[in-house]
Amino acid sequence: MKFTLFIFLLLHVYASLRASIVNPEAYMNFIEYCQFLRYPVTPYWVTTPDGYILNLFRIGKKHSKTFNKGTPIFMQHGLVDSSDDWIINDEDLAPGFILVNLGYDIWFGNTRGNHHSRNHTTLNPNTDPLFWNYTWNEMAEYDIPTEINFVLNFTGYQKLVYIGHSQGTTIIMAHLIEHPEFASKLAVSILLAPIATVMHQTSKVLADANHPEFFDLMAMFGIDEVFKKDSLIMPWVCEYLNLVCKDVVDMIADSDGNVDNNERLDVIMGHYPSSDSLKNIKMWSQMALYKEPRMQKFDYEDPIKNYEIYGSAKPPVYNLTSLTSNFGLFGGEYDRLGDQVDVQWLKSQIVNANIMWYKDDYPLGHGTFMWFKNSTWFNDVISLIKKVV
Ligand SMILES: *[C@@H]1O[C@H](CO)[C@@H](O)[C@H](O)[C@H]1NC(C)=O
Ligand SMILES: *[C@@H]1O[C@H](CO)[C@@H](O)[C@H](O)[C@H]1NC(C)=O
Ligand SMILES: *[C@@H]1O[C@H](CO)[C@@H](O)[C@H](O)[C@H]1NC(C)=O
Ligand SMILES: *[C@@H]1O[C@H](CO)[C@@H](O)[C@H](O)[C@H]1NC(C)=O
Ligand SMILES: *[C@@H]1O[C@H](CO)[C@@H](O)[C@H](O)[C@H]1NC(C)=O
Numbered sequence: 537m538k539f540t541l542f543i544f545l546l547l548h549v550y551a552s553l554r555a556s557i558v559n560p561e562a563y564m565n566f567i568e569y570c571q572f573l574r575y576p577v578t579p580y581w582v583t584t585p586d587g588y589i590l591n592l593f594r595i596g597k598k599h600s601k602t603f604n605k606g607t608p609i610f611m612q613h614g615l616v617d618s619s620d621d622w623i624i625n626d627e628d629l630a631p632g633f634i635l636v637n638l639g640y641d642i643w644f645g646n647t648r649g650n651h652h653s654r655n656h657t658t659l660n661p662n663t664d665p666l667f668w669n670y671t672w673n674e675m676a677e678y679d680i681p682t683e684i685n686f687v688l689n690f691t692g693y694q695k696l697v698y699i700g701h702s703q704g705t706t707i708i709m710a711h712l713i714e715h716p717e718f719a720s721k722l723a724v725s726i727l728l729a730p731i732a733t734v735m736h737q738t739s740k741v742l743a744d745a746n747h748p749e750f751f752d753l754m755a756m757f758g759i760d761e762v763f764k765k766d767s768l769i770m771p772w773v774c775e776y777l778n779l780v781c782k783d784v785v786d787m788i789a790d791s792d793g794n795v796d797n798n799e800r801l802d803v804i805m806g807h808y809p810s811s812d813s814l815k816n817i818k819m820w821s822q823m824a825l826y827k828e829p830r831m832q833k834f835d836y837e838d839p840i841k842n843y844e845i846y847g848s849a850k851p852p853v854y855n856l857t858s859l860t861s862n863f864g865l866f867g868g869e870y871d872r873l874g875d876q877v878d879v880q881w882l883k884s885q886i887v888n889a890n891i892m893w894y895k896d897d898y899p900l901g902h903g904t905f906m907w908f909k910n911s912t913w914f915n916d917v918i919s920l921i922k923k924v925v
Contacts, residue, residue: 562806566593566620566652573627574599575636582686583657584648584678591652592683593619593644595636604641607723607925608691610684612645614702614729615672615820616762616809618652619644621701621906624807625797629911631699638918640925641691645683647675647707649761650810661761668760668813671834672703676710681718688721697921698725701905702873705730710831712861713854719861723924724892726864726917728905729874732856732882733829734820736875751818760814795870795899797909804907829881831856856885863889864920866905866913867896874902893920 561569570577576596583589596603611622611632622632622644636642646652648670649661659667687696700708705727712718712725754762797804819834826832831854836842839849846852863886867879879896898913908914 559803561624562803566618566623569620569623570595573633575633576600576603578603580686580690582682584682586674586678587657587659588648588653588678589655589657590648590679590683591619591646592686593646595623595632595642595644597636597639598633604636604639606639606641607693608641608643608687608696609635609921610643610645610687610696610698612680612698612700612704612708613647613650614700614704615816616650616812617702617906618650618807618810619646620807620810621804624800624804625907626800629797629908631906631914631917634911634914635918635921640697640921643687643696645679645704647672647679647703649812649816652810654811665758665760669815670813671816671819672707673710673819673833675703676707677714680707680711681715684721695721695723697723697925699728699917700725701728702731702902704728706732706831709856709859710854713856713858716858716860722861724862724864724920726866726893726920728866728917729868729871729900729902730865730879730882731874732831732854732885733826733878734823734873734875735826735829735881736877737824738872738875751814754814761811762814762817795901795904795909796907800907829878856882857888859886859889861889862892862924864893864917865891865896866893866898866917868900868902868904869897870899870901870904872902892923 561572564572567577567579575598578594580592580594581589582592594603611619613619613621623630625631627633632642632644649668654661656664656667661667684696684698688694698708700706705725708722708725708727709732712722815834822835833846833851833854835851836845842851843849865879865883867874867876869876876896883891883894883896893916895916899910900908900913
């Protein structure tokens with residue numbers, strides 16, 4: 537009896553501590569958070585040709601009742617991430633809020649499997665392993681056109697401005713390479729922390745995932761999904777152990793964690809990371825192991841299986857030289873995933889593209905592109921948008 541009482545009291549203390557100390561914004565979902573800050577928001581759902589039901593959000597200016605008009609801007613998050621990261625930094629520092637308050641019509645994509653897009657017409661993400669049978673190759677092939685075509689059709693525009701972060705840059709390039717006609721729908725593709733190859737990456741997380749035993753172990757336990765949302769614990773941990781979270785961010789992607797908005801980490805960790813397929817993580821760890829820089833499809837690590845799926849013993853390579861549309865490239869000096877050497881290699885490959893902006897040494901890490909505390913660099917993004925719309 538005494539013990540039960542003790543546990544009860546402990547839980548009570550835990551609950552009140554959590555309620556009083558942790559910023560409640562950590563626990564708000566995308567819609568609740570927009571409403572809390574008085575931004576109009578509408579969710580939309582689209583279905584890809586292979587059955588994934590994806591969630592899109594559109595937001596309007598603060599205190600407005602309607603949505604902005606004009607050329608839409610489509611913002612595509614990166615690896616194990618979601619639409620949330622474009623708005624979750626302090627309000628005056630969040631890229632999505634900055635752009636919408638400047639009067640642009642802002643839309644956010646959510647790729648298959650993340651916590652907003654965990655749904656399918658026939659597969660159940662909780663019980664069907666086949667739901668998780670995908671990598672960014674399928675996001676490039678299906679998610680990109682399904683979402684962008686919806687936005688263009690909905691708004692009646694012929695073109696939009698694409699802003700991608702990390703994997704969000706990889707999938708737009710991959711789609712354009714396989715479907716060059718898609719270029720007519722993009723005024724410019726703005727690539728933040730651009731990634732075609734991660735050969736020079738130094739993130740400890742990708743390095744750790746490089747061990748084949750890791751994937752064997754996951755397979756043994758029947759785990760197909762990684763980073764399933766557990767938002768009740770992460771922010772609380774970050775609130776108390778700010779240093780620990782800073783180290784995590786540092787380890788994943790930013791070699792100088794001091795450029796991140798660390799005071800916001802409790803809220804950020806309530807929204808990041810988001811779920812993804814183990815197969816996609818495997819793909820990224822394969823990419824980190826390439827002996828030469830290249831951008832290619834998932835390797836089944838078996839020539840016969842590759843042949844069955846691709847018609848060749850080796851996975852097909854994406855031909856970056858065939859890219860011809862407008863691009864802006866924004867690379868960070870402290871980025872462990874989108875290393876400067878790899879960004880320079882990408883630039884050297886896209887010789888037929890129209891590079892409207894290039895700078896690879898912003899004082900930013902990989903996550904800093906979303907979690908910055910100094911917004912000066914973002915003025916270059918705004919200037920580039922103003923050039924095309
Ligand atoms: C998944 O999609 C189906 C079909 O559109 C819908 O009935 C169901 O409510 C969705 N489930 C979730 C969790 O959104
Ligand atoms: C998984 O996806 C790949 C690529 O689309 C496909 O070739 C393969 O047949 C799928 N696996 C299963 C078990 O359906
Ligand atoms: C395009 O928009 C029209 C009207 O807004 C709608 O009826 C139609 O279903 C849309 N098509 C697609 C592919 O979304
Ligand atoms: C890649 O694209 C360029 C430009 O379109 C072309 O000249 C070249 O032959 C292609 N390379 C391969 C390997 O297909
Ligand atoms: C913000 O960044 C700009 C450009 O990188 C730099 O010139 C400026 O000193 C920075 N401001 C602060 C307060 O650190």
